[in-house]
Amino acid sequence: MRVQIKLFSVLRDYVSDYDPQKGVAADLPAVATVSDLLSHLGIPMSKVPVVICNGRILKATDTIQPDSTLHIFQPVAGG
Amino acid sequence: MRFIRINMSSQEVRVEPVPSQYLGLGGRGLISLYIHDHVPPTCDPLGPDNILLFAPGLLGGTQLVNTSRIAVGAKSPLTGTIKESNAGGTFGDAAGRLGITAIIIEGRAYKDQSWLLKVDVDGEARLVPANEYKGMRTYALVEALYKSYGSHNAIMCIGPAGEQMLKAASIQSTDTKGRPCRAAGRGGLGAVMGSKGLKAIVLDSGGRATDAIADPEAFEKAAKDFARAVRSNPFSADVMPKFGTAGLVAPVNSMGGFPSYNATKGVFEGWEKISGEHMAELMAKRGGKTGHQGCSKCSIKCSNEFVDAEGKYVTSSLEYETIWSMGGMTGIDDLDIIAQLDFLCDDLGIDTMSTGVGVAVAMDAGYKSFGDGQAAIAMVEEIAKGTELGRVLGNGPEAVGKYFKHSRVPIVKGQSISGYDPRAMQGNAVTYATSPMGADHTAGNVVAEYVAGKLDPLKTEGQVAASRHHQIIMAVVDSIGLCVLASYVLSTPEGRQAFIKAINAKLGVTLELTSLTELGIRILKAERAFNRKAGFTNKDDRLPRFFYEEPLPPHNTVVQISDEDMDKTFEF
Numbered sequence: 001m002r003v004q005i006k007l008f009s010v011l012r013d014y015v016s017d018y019d020p021q022k023g024v025a026a027d028l029p030a031v032a033t034v035s036d037l038l039s040h041l042g043i044p045m046s047k048v049p050v051v052i053c054n055g056r057i058l059k060a061t062d063t064i065q066p067d068s069t070l071h072i073f074q075p076v077a078g079g
Numbered sequence: 080m081r082f083i084r085i086n087m088s089s090q091e092v093r094v095e096p097v098p099s100q101y102l103g104l105g106g107r108g109l110i111s112l113y114i115h116d117h118v119p120p121t122c123d124p125l126g127p128d129n130i131l132l133f134a135p136g137l138l139g140g141t142q143l144v145n146t147s148r149i150a151v152g153a154k155s156p157l158t159g160t161i162k163e164s165n166a167g168g169t170f171g172d173a174a175g176r177l178g179i180t181a182i183i184i185e186g187r188a189y190k191d192q193s194w195l196l197k198v199d200v201d202g203e204a205r206l207v208p209a210n211e212y213k214g215m216r217t218y219a220l221v222e223a224l225y226k227s228y229g230s231h232n233a234i235m236c237i238g239p240a241g242e243q244m245l246k247a248a249s250i251q252s253t254d255t256k257g258r259p260c261r262a263a264g265r266g267g268l269g270a271v272m273g274s275k276g277l278k279a280i281v282l283d284s285g286g287r288a289t290d291a292i293a294d295p296e297a298f299e300k301a302a303k304d305f306a307r308a309v310r311s312n313p314f315s316a317d318v319m320p321k322f323g324t325a326g327l328v329a330p331v332n333s334m335g336g337f338p339s340y341n342a343t344k345g346v347f348e349g350w351e352k353i354s355g356e357h358m359a360e361l362m363a364k365r366g367g368k369t370g371h372q373g374c375s376k377c378s379i380k381c382s383n384e385f386v387d388a389e390g391k392y393v394t395s396s397l398e399y400e401t402i403w404s405m406g407g408m409t410g411i412d413d414l415d416i417i418a419q420l421d422f423l424c425d426d427l428g429i430d431t432m433s434t435g436v437g438v439a440v441a442m443d444a445g446y447k448s449f450g451d452g453q454a455a456i457a458m459v460e461e462i463a464k465g466t467e468l469g470r471v472l473g474n475g476p477e478a479v480g481k482y483f484k485h486s487r488v489p490i491v492k493g494q495s496i497s498g499y500d501p502r503a504m505q506g507n508a509v510t511y512a513t514s515p516m517g518a519d520h521t522a523g524n525v526v527a528e529y530v531a532g533k534l535d536p537l538k539t540e541g542q543v544a545a546s547r548h549h550q551i552i553m554a555v556v557d558s559i560g561l562c563v564l565a566s567y568v569l570s571t572p573e574g575r576q577a578f579i580k581a582i583n584a585k586l587g588v589t590l591e592l593t594s595l596t597e598l599g600i601r602i603l604k605a606e607r608a609f610n611r612k613a614g615f616t617n618k619d620d621r622l623p624r625f626f627y628e629e630p631l632p633p634h635n636t637v638v639q640i641s642d643e644d645m646d647k648t649f650e651f
Contacts, residue, residue, distance in 0.1 A: 008329045008356055009318050020356060048313050050530050055335035055345075055503075055633055057532055071333040074318050075531065076326065077567040078499070078524035 001066035002027050005041070008073045014043050028064065035060045037070070048075050080180050080290050083204045085196060087275045088127060088186030090206050092196075097180045103586055105137030107163040108558035108602045109181055110152035114161050115605040120612035124156035124267075125244050125274040127187040133174065133235065133280065134182075136560015140175020140289035143302045143581050144309060145565035147172035147375040149235070149252060150557060154613070155266040157246040157433070157475055158492040158517035161609040162266035163557060165521075166235070168252035169284055171560055172375035173233035176286035177202050188276025193242075197228065200283040209278045214239060216426040216463070217251045217259035220279065228281050230257055236279035238428025239463050241269030245473030246493075247433035248273060251425055254373040254382070260395045261373060264430035265494065265519055267475070284375075293587025301584055304577035308568040309378055319381040319564055320370040324399035325355030327498070331403075334529070334536065335633045336503030338496065339407040341436075341443035342489045345503050345631045349412025353402050358383065358414055366390045379564055385418045394422035400520075403498030404435025409442060410449030416456070423459050429473060434459060436495035437472045437479040444485035487625050492517035492615075499526055501622060501638050502631040504536045508638045509546035513620045513648040515606035521563060523550035527570070539639050547648050551599035558602065600651045607649060617646050 006023040007015060015024050026040055034051050038060075043049050051058045052071045064070070080102070084093045101109055110132045122128035131153040138146040149171035155162035165171075174182070177198060188194055195209040212220055217238040224234055233253055240248040248269030251259035263269075292298045309315050318326045331337045332350040339347035351357060359369050365386050373382030373396055382396035397418050405411060405420045424431040438455050441447065447454035461469030471482045476495050480488035489496045494517035501508030506525030514522035525545045528534040534541050556566040559582070568574030575592060583590055626638045 008354075009322055009326055012356075020351075020360070046313075047317070050330070052330070052333045055333065057334070057529060059532060071329070073330045073333070073530075074313050075527070076318065076330050077314050077527035077530070078327070078520060078563070 001030055001032070003037070003064060003067065004069045006069065006071045008071065011043055011047065011049060011072055011074060014041055032064050033060065034058045034062050034064065037064055043072065049073070050075055081178060082181050082183055083179060083198065084183045084185065085206065086186045087184060087188045087194065087277060090194070092204050092206055094202065094204060101180070103137070104558065105139065105180065106134050106148065106150035106165065106558040106560050107152065107554060108598060109134045110150055110163050111161060111602050111606050113181070114152060114154065115609045118154055120609050121614065122154060124154045124159070124271060129154050129271055129274070131184040131268065131271045131275060132181050134180065135171040135174040137558060138581065138585060139171045139560040141292065141298070141302070141585065144306045144376055144378040145562040146560040147377070148557070148560045148562055149174060149263070150560070151250055151263040151268050153268055153271040155268065155517070156244070156270045157267035158494050159613060160492055160515055160517060160615065161606045162268065162516055164263040164265040164268055165557055166250070166252040166261045166263040167374035167562065168254045168261035169233040169375045170235050170252045170282060173282040173284035173286065176284065176289050177282060178286065178288035178290055182280065184272070184275050184277060187274060192276050193278045194276055195279040195281060196277065198282045200285050202286070202288060212278050214242065217428050218426050221253055221257060221259045224279060224281055225257060231284055233282045233284045234259065234279055236428070237269045237272045238426060240427045240429040240473050241273035243465060243470070243473065244270040244273045245429065245462065245470065246270055246478070247430045247437070247473055247475040249428050249430045251428050254395060255375065258395060260425050262425065262430070264432060265521070266516065269428050292585050294584040298581055298584035301577050301580035304573065305581060306378055308571060308574035308577055309565050312568050312571070314567055315379045315564055319379045322355030322359055323369060323381040323383050323396060325358050325397060325402055327399040328354040328402055329356060330530065331498060334503065336500045336536070337403065337407050337498060338489065338500040340410050340449050341408055341439040341487060342500060345500050346633055347407040347412070350407070352412045353406045353414055353417065358397065361414065362386065371395065374562070377562070379562070381564055387415060393418040394425065397421055400498050401431040401435065404432045405455065407498065408435050408439035409455055411452045411455060412450070413452055416452035420455060420459060423456065427459070427463050429462060432497065433475045433495050434472065436476045436489060440476045440479045440485060440488055441472070441483055443487055444483035446483060488623060490518060491622055492619060494518050499524065500631055501626055502636050503634055504529060505539055505638065505640055506534065506536070506542040506545045508622060508626065508640055509543050509645060509648055510550060512622050512645050513546065514550060515603065515610050521553065523553050525549055527567065537634055537636050539644070542640060543644050543648055550603060551596055554599040554602040555595045558598065603649065620645050
């Protein structure tokens with residue numbers, strides 16, 4: 001399945017020639033979890049990535065729905 | 080360890096040892112307990128009985144990184160409650176180095192008199208007539224003060240808004256480049272300073288009289304460990320230096336919690352144009368700066384220097400809360416306009432958050448259209464002119480709502496919420512409603528719990544406990560003088576351990592972490608007790624009705640925390 005990804009903060013560095021306007025598409029197996037997506041993008045767990053879809057924060061084990069748009073961040077804590 | 084006590088009525092200046100009951104305290108803790116003990120709770124906040132305090136944190140003036148915050152407090156003219164507001168810059172470190180535990184401003188100068196307080200490198204303090212500076216905006220003021228006293232000083236000052244005693248007036252603090260661009264913005268404490276007849280405090284920043292550290296060797300080790308923890312945390316080490324607090328625009332919008340168009344939507348259509356990522360790109364192109372060090376002893380460098388298309392300085396530092404209030408709330412998706420508004424507020428000495436929200440309320444009431452940047456600038460300029468509309472806007476969103484007869488005013492106890500909508504983050508609903516400081520994210524922001532996946536922001540479960548926890552932690556953090564952006568390492572075992580070891584080495588005690596919790600509770604109890612005597616009850620610990628009745632897109636939720644649960648927040 002194909003999903004659309006938007007990366008933020010330093011996570012943009014993990015995709016070469018990342019276009020902030022368009023984001024990037026990712027082709028994943030028909031059944032894939034958040035963990036699978038992060039591995040696919042090469043984003044290490046040490047960056048503590050936070051994945052948000054439709055305004056909800058997903059867990060690493062959550063299954064991704066086809067045609068989703070996912071936003072990936074580093075953790076924030078308020079300021 | 081001394082108090083510098085100024086009686087503005089008599090111009091008497093006294094330097095005194097700190098009374099025993101206040102030893103071992105700093106920042107917010109010291110301020111709140113002192114106000115609780117000495118300020119008549121029902122007094123006029125702008126009258127002679129109110130007391131204004133400036134206190135560095137307990138570790139201000141030490142080598143521990145990110146502990147240069149300066150806490151300011153009084154009874155607030157905006158909220159009517161006890162209020163502590165703290166600022167970055169260089170003042171907290173300078174005060175700590177001079178061995179100052181607190182500067183205490185009492186009484187009130189004769190009408191039309193203006194004074195400044197100067198503290199020399201040896202700690203000698205004196206009041207100097209300041210009538211020549213009356214009416215000056217803060218950038219021109221500090222330039223004049225640096226000419227007179229030299230650039231080796233740290234300054235806190237008020238602008239025209241504080242002199243007019245407007246309820247949203249800030250106290251501005253100089254950054255490492257001597258610009259008055261850091262603010263104790265919340266609670267209208269600039270109006271209290273104006274009411275006293277005090278225009279500025281000028282501290283020599285070269286003091287060598289930091290209070291003694293009981294165990295210097297242990298302190299040094301703990302300080303190194305703490306600095307390492309801050310450097311290795313992804314938030315403080317990655318996100319903050321590159322994007323600053325503006326790095327929050329993207330995730331908060333993505334979570335649907337960015338109050339926009341006067342809190343009628345949770346996602347701002349133009350958020351990518353005002354994001355930290357976009358600002359960083361823009362500054363790289365234009366020759367501005369992210370990763371700027373705005374505060375003494377800072378190892379995070381979250382600050383930025385925003386420049387225009389010609390590379391000319393506009394403001395420092397453009398922060399998340401200002402981008403939210405002047406951008407999302409007003410519908411303005413142009414960072415250049417938002418940066419101009421930020422500068423204008425700093426220069427006039429007024430809170431960017433209350434002012435942005437006030438502009439948004441006026442726009443929502445139909446006075447101007449959402450998104451009209453020039454109208455927003457013109458409205459803020461009215462504050463400097465002292466016009467009727469300027470006075471209304473300068474008195475905060477509640478005054479704006481009354482003026483325009485508009486009921487959607489996102490405030491609690493007279494103070495605007497911050498850039499986290501309580502309907503999309505139920506724990507922040509609890510903090511806004513119950514904090515003794517009025518709506519204020521710095522009093523206990525729960526957002527980290529959501530991002531870490533520990534709590535569902537839209538459900539009621541666990542929200543009261545999370546708010547309570549963060550309110551207690553913040554009372555402690557603001558007493559130590561620690562920057563909130565460094566305080567998040569306290570959620571790691573190594574950060575916590577180093578922090579408690581530093582405090583123990585400083586004081587020569589063997590406190591456990593539970594002792595810090597007890598300190599936080601003690602502070603909150605004193606603040607609540609003051610507010611009770613000032614006339615506040617549980618009924619004041621509520622959000623405006625529209626937060627319970629108007630669903631916020633995209634989640635279409637309302638605040639669901641019951642009154643009974645709100646009232647359990649301080650069941651310690």
